[in-house]
Amino acid sequence: MTQAKGLDAWLPQKAKPVEEVRKAEASPAQQPEATEEKKRKRHVYPPKAPDNLPPSYFVSATYDGRQRKAVVKLYEPESGNIYFWYDNTGHKPYCLTNLSPHELSTMPRVIHHEGYDHNEVIEIFDPLADKTVKVTKIITNDPLAIGGKPQGSIRDIIPEDYPKDAPRKPEVWEAKIKYYQSYIYDTRYLPGMIYQVKNGNLVPCVIEDAEKTIAKLKALFKDATAEELEYIEEWARLIEYPAPKFRRAAIDIEVYAPLSTRVPDAREAVYPVVCCSLYTSDNQKKVLVLKRPGIREGNYPMPPDSKIEYYETEETLLRAIFDILWDYPFILTFNGDDFDFRYLVHRAVNLGMNRNEAPIDIGKRVCLLRYGVHIDLYKFFFNRAVQIYAFSNRYRDVTLNDVGKGVLGLEKIKSEKTIGDLSYTELAAYCLRDSEITYKLTSFEDELAMKLILVLTRISSMPMEDVSRQGVSRWIRNFMHREHRHKNMLIPNSEDILEKKGKTSTTAVIKGKKYQGATVVDPVPGVHFNVAVMDFPSLYPSIIKVWNLGYQSILCPHPECRTNLVPNTPHWVCKRHRAMESLLIGSLRDLRVSWYKSRAKDKSLPSEQRSWYNVAQGALKVILNASYGVFGAESFDLYCPPVAEATAAVGRHSITQILNHAKTVGIEVLYGDTDSVFLKNPTKEQIEEVTRFTEHELKMGIDVDKTYRYAVFSSRKKNYLGVLEDGSVDVKGLTGKKKHIPIFIKDAFNQMKERLAQVKTPADFEKAKKDIADIVRNRYMILKRREWKDMNELAFSVVLGDELERYTKTTPQHVKAAKVLKESGMEIRAGDLIRFVKTTRPPHVKPVELTSKNEVDVDKYVAYLHSTFDQVLDALGLSFDEIIGLTKLERFLA
DNA sequence: GCGGACTGCTTACCT
DNA sequence: ACAGGTAAGCAGTCCGCG
Numbered sequence: 023m024t025q026a027k028g029l030d031a032w033l034p035q036k037a038k039p040v041e042e043v044r045k046a047e048a049s050p051a052q053q054p055e056a057t058e059e060k061k062r063k064r065h066v067y068p069p070k071a072p073d074n075l076p077p078s079y080f081v082s083a084t085y086d087g088r089q090r091k092a093v094v095k096l097y098e099p100e101s102g103n104i105y106f107w108y109d110n111t112g113h114k115p116y117c118l119t120n121l122s123p124h125e126l127s128t129m130p131r132v133i134h135h136e137g138y139d140h141n142e143v144i145e146i147f148d149p150l151a152d153k154t155v156k157v158t159k160i161i162t163n164d165p166l167a168i169g170g171k172p173q174g175s176i177r178d179i180i181p182e183d184y185p186k187d188a189p190r191k192p193e194v195w196e197a198k199i200k201y202y203q204s205y206i207y208d209t210r211y212l213p214g215m216i217y218q219v220k221n222g223n224l225v226p227c228v229i230e231d232a233e234k235t236i237a238k239l240k241a242l243f244k245d246a247t248a249e250e251l252e253y254i255e256e257w258a259r260l261i262e263y264p265a266p267k268f269r270r271a272a273i274d275i276e277v278y279a280p281l282s283t284r285v286p287d288a289r290e291a292v293y294p295v296v297c298c299s300l301y302t303s304d305n306q307k308k309v310l311v312l313k314r315p316g317i318r319e320g321n322y323p324m325p326p327d328s329k330i331e332y333y334e335t336e337e338t339l340l341r342a343i344f345d346i347l348w349d350y351p352f353i354l355t356f357n358g359d360d361f362d363f364r365y366l367v368h369r370a371v372n373l374g375m376n377r378n379e380a381p382i383d384i385g386k387r388v389c390l391l392r393y394g395v396h397i398d399l400y401k402f403f404f405n406r407a408v409q410i411y412a413f414s415n416r417y418r419d420v421t422l423n424d425v426g427k428g429v430l431g432l433e434k435i436k437s438e439k440t441i442g443d444l445s446y447t448e449l450a451a452y453c454l455r456d457s458e459i460t461y462k463l464t465s466f467e468d469e470l471a472m473k474l475i476l477v478l479t480r481i482s483s484m485p486m487e488d489v490s491r492q493g494v495s496r497w498i499r500n501f502m503h504r505e506h507r508h509k510n511m512l513i514p515n516s517e518d519i520l521e522k523k524g525k526t527s528t529t530a531v532i533k534g535k536k537y538q539g540a541t542v543v544d545p546v547p548g549v550h551f552n553v554a555v556m557d558f559p560s561l562y563p564s565i566i567k568v569w570n571l572g573y574q575s576i577l578c579p580h581p582e583c584r585t586n587l588v589p590n591t592p593h594w595v596c597k598r599h600r601a602m603e604s605l606l607i608g609s610l611r612d613l614r615v616s617w618y619k620s621r622a623k624d625k626s627l628p629s630e631q632r633s634w635y636n637v638a639q640g641a642l643k644v645i646l647n648a649s650y651g652v653f654g655a656e657s658f659d660l661y662c663p664p665v666a667e668a669t670a671a672v673g674r675h676s677i678t679q680i681l682n683h684a685k686t687v688g689i690e691v692l693y694g695d696t697d698s699v700f701l702k703n704p705t706k707e708q709i710e711e712v713t714r715f716t717e718h719e720l721k722m723g724i725d726v727d728k729t730y731r732y733a734v735f736s737s738r739k740k741n742y743l744g745v746l747e748d749g750s751v752d753v754k755g756l757t758g759k760k761k762h763i764p765i766f767i768k769d770a771f772n773q774m775k776e777r778l779a780q781v782k783t784p785a786d787f788e789k790a791k792k793d794i795a796d797i798v799r800n801r802y803m804i805l806k807r808r809e810w811k812d813m814n815e816l817a818f819s820v821v822l823g824d825e826l827e828r829y830t831k832t833t834p835q836h837v838k839a840a841k842v843l844k845e846s847g848m849e850i851r852a853g854d855l856i857r858f859v860k861t862t863r864p865p866h867v868k869p870v871e872l873t874s875k876n877e878v879d880v881d882k883y884v885a886y887l888h889s890t891f892d893q894v895l896d897a898l899g900l901s902f903d904e905i906i907g908l909t910k911l912e913r914f915l916a
Numbered sequence: 917g918c919g920g921a922c923t924g925c926t927t928a929c930c931t
Numbered sequence: 932a933c934a935g936g937t938a939a940g941c942a943g944t945c946c947g948c949g
Binding site: 406407496498531532649652653666695741757760834886 | 932936942
Binding site: 533539540542557561562647695696697698739740741754755756757759760761762820821823824829831832834836837 | 924925926927928929930
């Protein structure tokens with residue numbers, strides 16, 4: 023390890039002027055102005071890292087087919103450039119097999135394979151067999167020789183050519199790992215971390231400030247074993263090291279299309295690219311526009327300090343765009359994988375340009391850049407885990423408009439016209455807004471999104487391109503794979519885990535599920551004052567830690583472990599060895615709970631640092647929340663159903679124990695779900711008793727998460743309303759909060775919510791009840807008199823979960839409405855939000871746009887209002903029918 | 917032929 | 932392509948009813 027120099031410039035904790043810290047060793051970034059000649063050259067030869075490169079971030083790794091080497095993309099933040107460092111360790115692609123070298127020598131298609139290099143016998147620990155074994159390592163000169171070709175890959179040849187009557191099954195391991203991942207694991211390089219090139223070698227930088235913090239933080243974990251502490255330290259290093267400023271550009275293109283209802287096909291690229299906007303971290307706001315006959319300039323207002331550049335031909339426009347892609351180390355798009363970049367490449371080819379002029383590599387699903395890192399924010403914001411935990415559901419439709427609105431409060435420019443009808447300034451403003459939103463999605467809250475991607479890059483050991491596109495199960499798989507390689511453990515094949523450890527033994531409550539999940543306690547209906555909510559922080563990760571769960575440890579081969587049973591299951595857990603997953607997940611959990619959660623809230627820290635800790639704890643939350651689920655997901659490479667089942671079983675056992683204990687010490691439990699219990703008006707001693715009991719009996723921490731001034735329960739599970747001491751209101755599961763209901767009803771619900779927030783004592787309720795009755799009566803009258811302002815208020819908005827033609831079993835209302843829209847010429851796709859109104863005449867639904875006031879089925883809306891409010895009203899002792907003035911007889915008849 | 921009881925499908929939510 | 936549990940509304944089916 024070497025000491026970093028000149029790093030202070032991008033340490034968030036020390037904002038010194040750049041000049042002050044710039045060291046005498048000149049940065050290689052100071053390149054002379056590129057001439058046309060040089061520009062063309064760099065299109066062929068990307069910038070190679072010099073023998074000595076100042077501290078730079080490992081942002082990506084890939085395989086260079088021409089040089090047959092792994093290549094690392096390094097981002098040097100002072101110059102803002104990317105440098106390519108080519109492997110100099112001689113690392114080669116390989117896979118493992120149980121066949122002996124002798125057996126391999128009888129397989130000509132393997133040993134005479136054009137990519138085959140040699141083989142050697144190695145010793146490795148087999149986690150399923152729980153012993154060290156000898157396997158043969160097949161080394162090749164080309165990753166494609168192992169796998170990836172449609173036919174003739176070694177991983178396919180071995181099972182094909184091995185004698186069928188042989189006594190054992192031929193096995194091939196680790197043949198599906200991408201080569202650059204294999205390279206990253208074996209070299210122990212950590213993507214996202216800081217490296218220097220010294221005399222041609224890539225060496226890690228040590229950041230003293232971060233190391234000091236790590237040393238300090240380690241002291242907090244007094245109960246941790248030495249092994250656990252090592253893991254905690256490694257995770258902490260990945261998170262404590264500083265982030266750079268990311269020099270980046272958001273881009274967006276517009277394509278001329280004769281029909282406004284259809285998106286131009288990116289593979290055909292028949293229409294011209296007419297516009298490209300650029301919004302960058304160095305404050306460029308630029309729009310490149312194609313000159314076309316008959317287009318007015320117009321005078322649509324452009325943002326100040328933005329500028330328009332006109333291009334006479336499409337070729338020159340495309341070249342200018344490609345130059346941008348050679349300039350910026352990070353390029354942001356919204357759906358660039360599927361549209362912008364694909365279109366640009368095909369369009370360039372259609373125009374007769376040389377394919378290599380476009381610095382874009384097109385894959386099946388992704389488009390990567392030859393030079394920098396392309397981050398497609400559509401993919402990142404589409405990620406469910408990111409959507410829920412990192413952006414707390416602030417958007418729901420993954421469109422630029424909706425994400426921009428939900429996260430930034432910034433929307434697209436609305437326009438009724440088609441691209442061809444816009445004046446130059448209208449087009450430019452429209453296009454620029456799109457890249458502005460795209461850029462700001464990464465800059466808001468102190469660059470939260472970029473930092474999140476960086477932290478996830480480090481945790482998962484994946485290139486930034488991959489981490490921003492792939493799901494949480496890939497992140498988890500990759501850090502587990504990394505750990506296997508670091509410990510010289512064979513990475514088992516999924517089928518072998520399943521075969522050895524088997525399936526599940528409990529019965530799920532829900533038909534079609536694989537095993538039984540969490541317990542939900544029946545709520546005690548009514549209004550309850552002073553409710554303490556106690557919960558286990560990260561229950562499932564804690565269980566995985568405390569119970570030593572992992573695919574190796576569950577149902578292990580040792581006889582003496584068979585008595586170590588998981589409650590309510592026939593599964594036992596290993597007592598001999600610590601499972602790797604238990605260590606990885608447990609240490610990550612402890613670090614989040616004992617360090618990052620509180621640091622993110624620590625007001626004594628500078629705000630930049632607090633925001634960094636907030637990013638970190640959010641990233642850990644995303645991963646921890648998924649860390650149990652992945653074991654029950656077939657798509658996960660270390661899929662092991664008994665592990666998932668055991669985790670859930672211990673969870674049920676834990677909450678049940680608390681319930682029973684609370685009963686014996688006389689605490690009333692009002693409700694509980696998975697990892698929480700709601701206690702009615704508990705004394706301090708009672709809370710202490712519950713805490714003591716769980717820590718002692720269950721070996722897990724529990725705390726009071728929040729206390730409600732009062733909470734309202736109906737008899738429905740996962741449905742309640744709680745008012746916190748500061749007057750803020752938690753609404754859980756109630757229809758009034760669901761996003762598909764008409765605003766007309768939601769508004770009334772929110773009025774009620776606000777009124778309930780005012781209630782402080784049981785006595786306050788009487789007045790509140792009258793006001794709530796008024797709110798309901800008012801809505802009812804508006805409906806009956808058809809006095810609503812706008813049809814949009816009555817629209818239900820439901821997401822079309824699947825393509826229209828795939829609804830074969832039933833035709834739900836939103837599908838009926840979607841079909842009507844399709845008839846009228848609209849393009850309807852899975853994921854679209856369908857807005858419809860309930861009408862009196864069959865088929866009883868109509869898209870909002872097509873509905874007039876007199877068609878509305880008012881009674882249906884009254885019924886919906888009724889059911890929405892009933893969830894709260896019965897607990898308050900109110901009746902919807904009485905509020906709207908029905909007599910007892912009328913109610914009986916109704 | 918109609919209506920109620922029932923099951924299944926679909927979406928949105930909770931942890 | 933992380934899991935299971937719950938609520939709600941509607942679509943579709945079955946069965947009884949002289």
